[in-house]
Amino acid sequence: MPQEKEIMMNTKYPKLLRPITLAGLTLKNRIFSAPTSLSELGPDTKYTREGIEYYKLRAAGGAAVVCVGEVIVDLQNGKSHPEQIGIDDTKNASSFCKLVDAIHSQGAAASAELDHGGALCAPEFLGKTPAGPSAYVDDWGDEVRAMSEEEIVHAAKMFGQAAANAKHYGFDMVTVHAGHGWLIHQFLSPLTNFRQDHWGGTPEKRLNFLLLCIDEIRAAVGKNFPIEVRISGSERTEGGYGLDYGIQIAKALDGKVELIHVSAGTQQVEYSCVKMHPGPFEHDMENRNLAAEIKKHVKTPVCSVGAYNFPEQMEDAIASGDADCIAIGRGLVADPFLPKKIIEGREDEITPCLRCSDCMSSMIAFRGMRCAVNPIIGRECDFFHPLPVNRRRRILIAGGGPAGMEAALIAAEKGHSVVLCEARDKLGGALKFADNGAPNKLTMKRYRDSQIRKVLAHPDIEVRLNTTVDASVVDEVRPDVLIAAVGGRPVTPPIPGVEGDNVFFGADLMPDTPLGKRVVVIGGGMIGCEESVYLSDLGHEVTIVELQDDIAADCLKYPFLWLHHEVEARAIRVLTSAGCTAITGDSVTVKHLDSGAEETFPCDSVVLAAGMRSRSDEVEALRPLCSTFYVVGDARQAKNVMMAVRDGYDAVVDMGL
Numbered sequence: 001m002p003q004e005k006e007i008m009m010n011t012k013y014p015k016l017l018r019p020i021t022l023a024g025l026t027l028k029n030r031i032f033s034a035p036t037s038l039s040e041l042g043p044d045t046k047y048t049r050e051g052i053e054y055y056k057l058r059a060a061g062g063a064a065v066v067c068v069g070e071v072i073v074d075l076q077n078g079k080s081h082p083e084q085i086g087i088d089d090t091k092n093a094s095s096f097c098k099l100v101d102a103i104h105s106q107g108a109a110a111s112a113e114l115d116h117g118g119a120l121c122a123p124e125f126l127g128k129t130p131a132g133p134s135a136y137v138d139d140w141g142d143e144v145r146a147m148s149e150e151e152i153v154h155a156a157k158m159f160g161q162a163a164a165n166a167k168h169y170g171f172d173m174v175t176v177h178a179g180h181g182w183l184i185h186q187f188l189s190p191l192t193n194f195r196q197d198h199w200g201g202t203p204e205k206r207l208n209f210l211l212l213c214i215d216e217i218r219a220a221v222g223k224n225f226p227i228e229v230r231i232s233g234s235e236r237t238e239g240g241y242g243l244d245y246g247i248q249i250a251k252a253l254d255g256k257v258e259l260i261h262v263s264a265g266t267q268q269v270e271y272s273c274v275k276m277h278p279g280p281f282e283h284d285m286e287n288r289n290l291a292a293e294i295k296k297h298v299k300t301p302v303c304s305v306g307a308y309n310f311p312e313q314m315e316d317a318i319a320s321g322d323a324d325c326i327a328i329g330r331g332l333v334a335d336p337f338l339p340k341k342i343i344e345g346r347e348d349e350i351t352p353c354l355r356c357s358d359c360m361s362s363m364i365a366f367r368g369m370r371c372a373v374n375p376i377i378g379r380e381c382d383f384f385h386p387l388p389v390n391r392r393r394r395i396l397i398a399g400g401g402p403a404g405m406e407a408a409l410i411a412a413e414k415g416h417s418v419v420l421c422e423a424r425d426k427l428g429g430a431l432k433f434a435d436n437g438a439p440n441k442l443t444m445k446r447y448r449d450s451q452i453r454k455v456l457a458h459p460d461i462e463v464r465l466n467t468t469v470d471a472s473v474v475d476e477v478r479p480d481v482l483i484a485a486v487g488g489r490p491v492t493p494p495i496p497g498v499e500g501d502n503v504f505f506g507a508d509l510m511p512d513t514p515l516g517k518r519v520v521v522i523g524g525g526m527i528g529c530e531e532s533v534y535l536s537d538l539g540h541e542v543t544i545v546e547l548q549d550d551i552a553a554d555c556l557k558y559p560f561l562w563l564h565h566e567v568e569a570r571a572i573r574v575l576t577s578a579g580c581t582a583i584t585g586d587s588v589t590v591k592h593l594d595s596g597a598e599e600t601f602p603c604d605s606v607v608l609a610a611g612m613r614s615r616s617d618e619v620e621a622l623r624p625l626c627s628t629f630y631v632v633g634d635a636r637q638a639k640n641v642m643m644a645v646r647d648g649y650d651a652v653v654d655m656g657l
Contacts, residue, residue, distance in 0.1 A: 023224050179230050335374065488615055528609030533572070
């Protein structure tokens with residue numbers, strides 16, 4: 001078979017690329033696309049064309065299984081988000097069939113993650129009071145009522161019917177979501193199950209609803225249809241269950257299902273989500289230990305998930321016996337072609353995930369998925385239906401930061417000739433801050449270095465370092481298109497003393513920056529908080545001064561949670577609704593905006609993290625030099641890596657080059 005020939009192309013990862021068979025279904029490798037969901041459906045509450053191609057892209061990238069996330073088994077009682085598709089509604093049959101066909105067309109198996117929100121169903125989305133195992137008022141102030149015996153049995157039957165529908169629509173397997181705080185997990189967890197009957201009261205009785213659901217599903221699909229169950233191996237939060245009970249859950253499932261998928265955490269506790277989706281402050285393979293320990297106690301194959309980025313990590317997890325397969329979520333958002341690049345021996349071309357969770361935060365904030373390092377996400381039609389290239393052009397790019405490098409790579413891939421000029425002696429632009437040694441910058445450093453490698457290796461990209469683009473360079477290159485990606489510069493607030501020798505820009509901090517013991521950070525946004533955590537870990541006494549009434553106020557959900565947790569964990573002093581009014585060699589003066597009172601306290605060094613502004617003067621000097629001129633990244637509007645990357649992509653794709 002062609003696929004077997006592809007697998008033999010790379011022999012460095014024999015365990016990872018070996019097929020696995022579950023209930024008669026042979027999967028071509030051990031890399032699974034973890035269940036991810038989209039918060040966007042069409043007006044008819046069916047998958048949109050873009051949504052279908054989102055999953056198709058994962059299949060095209062070489063994953064053995066593509067799991068469609070959050071397929072609701074009972075939309076009337078289990079809807080937890082504004083836009084979710086119910087597999088219990090036969091009107092959605094054609095939508096599911098089209099989705100499955102798209103996944104199959106690219107050589108992957110299709111799985112449906114069967115889910116029910118239970119107590120996590122917000123009343124405004126459900127249209128009534130949500131129900132779970134027990135009655136309580138949740139952390140958001142919503143009332144939850146206890147399910148009756150009849151409702152419990154009905155919910156289990158809905159899981160069975162959902163699995164039958166999934167099989168009928170062409171799905172090759174189902175993934176039962178029994179983790180992360182959703183309905184089945186609510187019965188398993190002491191945080192949400194206070195019952196004293198057949199469905200709760202002891203750890204053993206808390207398993208009964210899960211086992212009933214599995215019985216209903218097996219009766220509906222038969223023996224020769226794989227059932228995967230996703231569990232939280234540990235809730236990793238105070239009052240929740242730990243790994244010992246995770247093992248007990250897995251042992252109860254052993255022999256009843258074909259795959260036990262081990263994740264962690266619960267949506268019932270906000271910060272527990274960080275363990276569920278490890279952020280940049282967490283370790284690679286954060287939850288591998290849970291899968292490894294559970295695997296010791298069961299014969300059923302075990303799948304591990306959580307911050308796997310590189311084939312060496314995946315191969316080691318399988319070869320060591322810690323897992324039988326690896327599920328990847330955000331890593332396949334960042335680079336859907338990660339599996340194919342491994343298969344074809346192109347590991348160096350993998351675009352690593354930043355673990356910034358812009359993907360999930362965007363779904364929550366904007367009802368649509370985006371990715372900081374993959375501009376295709378959210379507009380997958382661009383990949384499968386690209387705009388035609390009118391003619392080969394010569395493109396000159398001023399600036400080798402994230403926007404400039406992305407523009408160069410996309411332009412070269414489309415057949416254009418590119419000259420990329422960078423004023424410094426190294427590509428990367430503003431991403432130089434990733435060299436400061438902070439552990440949470442490791443993912444950014446990996447991404448930056450990956451982009452640099454790809455740019456330097458591309459035969460159609462000429463890189464000129466230590467070169468500032470001016471009229472003479474334009475006259476020599478004679479470009480058809482000039483793209484200004486010259487970046488931004490740190491904002492210097494008008495504070496007396498700000499020019500002092502003890503004042504530094506946060507973006508410039510390196511391990512050898514001569515900071516004193518007591519450091520004041522001006523600005524409590526993402527950069528200010530990250531640098532404060534870094535400096536605190538180095539032993540500095542840090543105070544954050546922030547004009548707004550909260551730190552990380554402009555961050556989306558997951559970065560907001562991480563930064564607050566890390567700052568609070570280190571007991572960093574935070575002054576909000578406050579502005580710095582004076583800096584001296586050994587003190588700062590801060591004005592509290594609410595009261596108008598001023599406070600002066602000792603300080604050895606000041607770090608400015610007050611944001612960035614565009615290099616508009618450099619942009620305007622370049623504008624007259626070429627008739628076709630684009631401005632991208634921080635040079636257009638100082639924001640973040642995601643906007644810079646999308647700008648670089650758009651300059652080449654959406655502007656018709």
